[in-house]
Amino acid sequence: MTTLDVAVPTLQVVAPTLEVAVSVALLSFVVVVAVLTAVVRDVLTAVVVFAAYSLGLAILWVLFHAPDVALTEAAVGAGVTTALFLLAISRTVRPAGGRTLVDPKTVKPTSVVVALGVTVGLLLTVPALPPVGAADTPAFGPVSDFYLADAADRGVDNAVTAVLVVYRGFDTFGEIAVVFAAAVAVLAALGREALA
Template sequence: MTGLEPVVAQVTAIEASLLVFVVLTALVTALARDVLAAVIVFGAYSLGMAALYTFYRAPDVALTEAAISAGVTTVLLLLTLAKTTRIDHETVFEEVNLPAAGAAGFLFAGLALTMGDVPAVGSREAPVWSNPDVTQWYLTETYAQTGVENTVMAVLAAFRGFDTFGEAVVVFAAGIAALIVLHREVFA
């Protein structure tokens, strides 16, 4: 966590451009008329999100985004699309549903009103960072208690191990649910 202040001091260029990229790809994914184009732009969205997570020093999240989004989601969506028929579209974008857009804008405005009270990104005064009982305790005690250097993995597998067991069972149950939905008895 060395050198956090200089990064905070000049977040502007890289952070702003990444955010513009992510918002643009998200909008195009939502509005694209052709489903294949939406899937492709969604892949591009994951590229931007992985870079953003990396910049915010969350490499585990970035690695998950990279592996799941680039490797798995795109492929599974394409396989599903291969089972459907194609409709030729005249226009590139969907027509915006004004009531839905209004509701989404209202929600966005409500969330944006709370942004003034959120601490700055990377601030050392943020409660999530400065809290001595949670974040700082894990950062200082993890290696002594588990012998593992990666705090994220230690929290996932040891301190919150029962939650992770639940998540693993959920993944397993998702596979079984897919079998049931598709009326199959075997995977392969």
């Protein structure tokens, strides 16, 4: 009888560090603020809470050592998007208390059925997902090893930056074009307001 030697990955339990504690607290903040964004009824409050959500995500990206993603999240999510929402509110909302969202009592049954259907459909895919930390998941495949090893050869210390700049340059260029278009739209809207 032959025996098969298989290397089984082991989980190392580490004592929580300050970085882990801050990450957990910030992640909790982001989840709470995301729920608040969906639940709050005042449009202006929803925009401000959404800006806080985007800033929380940006700080999380910094903690995960992805400063370029954090910068984009802060600029687009908290900056440009918030400015566009506030501009839209200032141009469309009546001053006499018309700033609230749809009353929850007027929710259409069709919307509830569609939301529940999508939720159930997504939950049905969970059993098909690999276990968390499994060694045979695509995240641990040879492509990931190549990206991590080749990032140092390209002169980039951060693997996320290497993937975004070196390997997904065309996609990153498209994202830059979107950020530029959003900035031009905000400037055009603000310029039109100054002319009026």
